[in-house]
Structures are given as structure tokens and as C-alpha cells.
Amino acid sequence: MQEKYIDETKQGEAYAISEKQGNTKKLFLESYGCQMNFSDSEIVASILRDQGYNTTLNSDEADLILLNTCSIREKAEQTVRMRLSQFKRQKLTNPSLTVGVLGCMAERLKTKLLEEENLVDLVVGPDAYRDLPNLLKETEGGGDAINVLLSKEETYADIAPVRLGGNGVTAFVTITRGCDNMCTFCVVPFTRGRERSRDPHSILKECEDLSLNGYKEVTLLGQNVDSYLWYGGGPKKEFKNASDLQKATAVDFAHLLELVAQKVPGMRIRFATSNPQDMDLEVFRMIAKYENICKSVHLPVQSGSNAMLKAMNRQHTREDYLELISKAKEIVPEIAFSQDIMTGFCGETHEDHLQTLSLMREVEYDHGYMFAYSERPGTPAHKKLEDNIAPEIKQQRLAEIIKLQGELSSARMAGYVGRYHEILIEGTSKKNQNQWKGRNTQNAVCVFDKSPDQQIGDLVMVYVYGNTQGTLLGKIEQTHLAN
Ligand code: 5AD
Numbered sequence: 316m317q318e319k320y321i322d323e324t325k326q327g328e329a330y331a332i333s334e335k336q337g338n339t340k341k342l343f344l345e346s347y348g349c350q351m352n353f354s355d356s357e358i359v360a361s362i363l364r365d366q367g368y369n370t371t372l373n374s375d376e377a378d379l380i381l382l383n384t385c386s387i388r389e390k391a392e393q394t395v396r397m398r399l400s401q402f403k404r405q406k407l408t409n410p411s412l413t414v415g416v417l418g419c420m421a422e423r424l425k426t427k428l429l430e431e432e433n434l435v436d437l438v439v440g441p442d443a444y445r446d447l448p449n450l451l452k453e454t455e456g457g458g459d460a461i462n463v464l465l466s467k468e469e470t471y472a473d474i475a476p477v478r479l480g481g482n483g484v485t486a487f488v489t490i491t492r493g494c495d496n497m498c499t500f501c502v503v504p505f506t507r508g509r510e511r512s513r514d515p516h517s518i519l520k521e522c523e524d525l526s527l528n529g530y531k532e533v534t535l536l537g538q539n540v541d542s543y544l545w546y547g548g549g550p551k552k553e554f555k556n557a558s559d560l561q562k563a564t565a566v567d568f569a570h571l572l573e574l575v576a577q578k579v580p581g582m583r584i585r586f587a588t589s590n591p592q593d594m595d596l597e598v599f600r601m602i603a604k605y606e607n608i609c610k611s612v613h614l615p616v617q618s619g620s621n622a623m624l625k626a627m628n629r630q631h632t633r634e635d636y637l638e639l640i641s642k643a644k645e646i647v648p649e650i651a652f653s654q655d656i657m658t659g660f661c662g663e664t665h666e667d668h669l670q671t672l673s674l675m676r677e678v679e680y681d682h683g684y685m686f687a688y689s690e691r692p693g694t695p696a697h698k699k700l701e702d703n704i705a706p707e708i709k710q711q712r713l714a715e716i717i718k719l720q721g722e723l724s725s726a727r728m729a730g731y732v733g734r735y736h737e738i739l740i741e742g743t744s745k746k747n748q749n750q751w752k753g754r755n756t757q758n759a760v761c762v763f764d765k766s767p768d769q770q771i772g773d774l775v776m777v778y779v780y781g782n783t784q785g786t787l788l789g790k791i792e793q794t795h796l797a798n
């Protein structure tokens with residue numbers, strides 16, 4: 316999936332079908348927001364498959380409708396509310412239908428969702444999915460059920476996700492949950508709780524199983540993958556009290572990357588999301604060392620202005636960020652970066668905005684996800700700062716940032732023209748049934764004509780002869796299968 320965030324104006328994605336013989340009940344599961352939610356939905360489907368539910372893509376035939384929701388911006392919540400009103404009408408004709416909200420909105424709004432206009436029967440936060448079987452029993456007599464407890468330990472390490480999303484080639488594997496960074500604008504630390512890392516053994520096992528099942532690419536997921544630290548479990552801050560043995564055998568993110576790269580050498584490895592203040596140069600050394608770790612890093616910056624970064628509590632300056640980028644480029648000359656940028660934050664001046672544009676030009680990002688600031692209730696920014704940039708100014712700055720990113724993306728794509736790239740075939744191009752689509756190591760999408768000897772999951776050498784703003788145009792010269 317090239318898009319990190321599903322466009323909030325579109326409906327969430329209802330996932331493909333998971334079938335287990337003998338299951339009679341039908342679950343319609345729709346996910347919104349970040350990749351983490353899509354990955355969590357696969358855990359939910361796994362838990363519910365053992366409770367007699369197969370998934371369906373048709374909400375009309377569902378016994379249970381679950382929306383895995385996002386709270387990151389107000390618009391994301393509005394989209395879910397509209398969807399819930401549709402399902403409320405469906406409940407009028409089918410009173411036995413159960414409708415539930417999972418994910419960040421469940422955590423943020425808690426009982427409000429049950430109280431407000433009776434929109435839902437079930438509210439379950441991101442750390443409480445194991446409790447779904449009990450909660451569903453509670454709703455059986457027509458009652459409501461809620462569990463929004465956050466955990467310091469839950470990583471769902473032992474639950475084998477049902478692979479719903481996809482193409483059978485690329486998959487997500489969660490390695491950390493939660494975030495301790497407390498960027499002032501962000502609701503995530505409140506909805507997903509404290510940072511915790513998953514047992515590396517279970518991560519390696521999941522990657523190995525994926526490889527055995529024919530998968531060719533794995534994306535290691537977390538709100539903040541660079542803070543991954545395993546020393547036996549529990550929040551990272553408790554590492555200070557860990558025993559000497561625990562410290563000596565601890566696994567950090569760079570080490571984990573190496574373990575995965577060695578365990579599944581025939582698989583491509585990607586990861587998201589990184590944070591400048593937590594990133595170690597060792598991660599780039601691993602990218603340089605292992606051919607199967609992709610040369611692309613998603614490194615949100617949010618703003619190019621130190622004043623804004625400070626107000627956002629980002630724990631890094633513009634200079635820190637640019638230094639990290641330049642050292643990374645020295646270690647991995649072919650590396651590509653993508654960004655998250657948020658414009659119109661509290662007090663942002665025109666000069667701050669210009670600083671963002673100049674940072675973008677310096678980094679020369681391949682790709683970006685750009686947003687206007689949306690105030691979130693309960694966050695430090697909401698409590699202490701004034702959301703004082705007029706909506707028109709936010710939109711104007713956003714348009715300038717998007718336009719510049721378009722130019723930078725075009726230039727980066729043009730730089731890939733005129734040479735061969737190793738492309739993993741992920742599926743048929745949406746625009747042309749006769750073409751494949753896949754990505755190179757830098758995560759740039761490439762389309763090229765199909766030939767009969769190729770199939771989804773093949774790694775092929777493609778000659779790139781041209782480009783559009785976001786896509787490489789290729790032609791096949793020589794095929795070799797992935798190991
Ligand atoms: N308003 C707008 N964008 C936000 N993001 C996080 N919180 C907000 C908010 N309140 C953006 C940031 C982050 C990405 C996941 O979403 O750019 O990196």
C-alpha cells in the first residue's frame with residue numbers, strides 16, 4: 316500500500332474474506348487511518364474467527380459490524396460518524412445486528428459513543444481486543460459493552476493475524492505499540508497508550524511464517540519503530556531498572572532489523588514509522604549492509620521551523636533533522652526519504668512556513684503526507700496553545716507544500732529514469748489491466764507491460780524509461796524469480 320493514511324474523505328477499507336469451515340456468523344470489518352489499524356484488524360479477525368465469525372465484504376449480510384477507527388484529525392472522526400449513522404438505519408430493519416467501534420475513537424470517546432444517540436453497542440480500545448469474545452456475550456441480550464483499558468504490556472505477540480488485506484505478497488508485522496513522545500498536537504499517546512515492544516522471537520516467527528507462505532515483503536510497524544527495545548518486556552523507560560543480563564541481551568531496532576534480514580533473506584523488509592529523535596545511525600548501517608532491507612525511510616518532520624518544532628515538543632531541531640538526513644545519505648547514497656508535514660500549527664508565521672518549504676527543498680523527499688493542523692481535544696496543544704491560524708491560511712500553505720512536494724517527487728522520479736530497477740510485482744495496475752504494478756527498493760511505484768512468464772510475487776529487473784509525478788514507467792528486459 317503506497318498510501319500510509321487512507322484518504323479520510325473516502326470510506327474505510329472493508330477487508331477481504333477470511334473463511335473457516337463451520338463458522339456461521341458474519342463479520343463486516345472496516346478500517347480507517349494508519350497501517351497500524353489495518354494490522355490490528357487482522358488480529359481482531361483472528362480472535363473472532365475462533366468465535367465463529369467469517370468476514371464478509373457485504374455489510375447487509377453481517378451479524379456484527381466493526382469499524383476500526385482513527386482520531387488523528389477531526390475529519391477522520393466525522394467520516395466514521397457518518398458511516399455509523401448508515402449502520403444505525405440498518406439496525407432498524409435488523410435489530411439483532413451488533414455494531415461496534417474499535418481503535419482510537421473508541422479510546423478517545425469511551426462511553427460517549429454508547430450514550431450519544433445509541434449509535435453503537437460495543438466500544439473496544441486498541442489494547443482490549445482479547446476481551447472481544449466476552450464483550451460480545453455481554454451484548455447478546457441487547458445490552459452495551461465497553462473495554463477501553465490501556466495496557467503497558469499487550470502486544471498480541473501470540474496471535475497469528477488473519478491476512479485480510481491483500482495480494483499475498485506484502486504484509487505488516489507489528490513490532491511496537493503506543494507512543495511516549497508526546498508531540499503536543501497528537502492524540503496518539505492518549506489513544507494508544509505507552510510505548511512497548513514485542514518479543515523478537517514472535518516477530519521472527521511471524522516473518523518466517525509469512526515467507527513460508529509465499530510472502531515477499533514485510534513492513535515492520537509501530538508508531539515509533541526506532542524506540543524498539545526488548546529486554547524481556549514492559550515499557551522502555553523501565554529499562555533503567557533492568558538487570559545487567561537483561562541489558563547485555565537487549566535487542567534494539569537496528570539489531571532487530573538485522574535479525575529479520577538474516578532470518579528471511581528472500582524477503583524485502585520495510586519499516587514505519589521512524590522518528591528523528593529516536594533514530595540511530597546504526598539503522599542506516601543495517602540498510603547498507605543487507606540487500607533485502609529497502610532503501611527508503613519514512614521520516615516525519617512536521618515543520619522546518621525550530622520555533623514550531625519546539626511548540627510541537629518534537630525533541631529535534633531543523634539542524635538535527637538535516638544532519639541525520641545528510642549522514643544517512645552518506646551511509647546509504649541511494650536512500651529515499653518520505654515525510655509527514657503538518658502546516659498551520661498554533662502561532663505558525665509566514666516565515667515558519669517558508670522554513671518548511673526550504674527544508675523540503677534541502678531534503679528532496681520522494682514522497683509525502685501533508686496535513687493542515689486539526690486541534691484534538693485533550694492534547695497539550697489544545698490545553699495550552701491557541702489554534703490561531705485561519706482555515707484559509709492553513710489551506711493556502713498546505714496547497715503550497717503539496718505543490719512543492721509534487722515538484723520534488725517529479726524530480727526524484729526523473730532521477731530513476733534510464734536504468735534498471737528491481738521491482739517486486741504486487742498486482743495489476745489499476746489504470747491498465749495489461750500492466751503490472753510494483754515498487755523499487757526506494758518505494759517508488761513502477762508500472763510495466765505484463766508478459767506470460769511473470770506472476771505476482773516475482774522480483775524482476777525493469778528498465779525505467781520514463782516517469783509521471785508519482786510513477787515510474789518501465790519495460791521488462793530480463794526476469795529472475797525471487798529466492
Ligand atoms: N492535525 C493534523 N495532522 C496531525 N498529525 C498528527 N496529529 C495531527 C493533528 N492534530 C499528522 C502528523 C503525523 C501524522 C501521522 O498525522 O503529521 O506525523
Ligand code: SF4
Nearest residue numbers: 494496497498501503
Ligand atoms: Fe504522535 Fe509524535 Fe507519537 Fe508520532 S511521534 S504518534 S506524531 S506523539
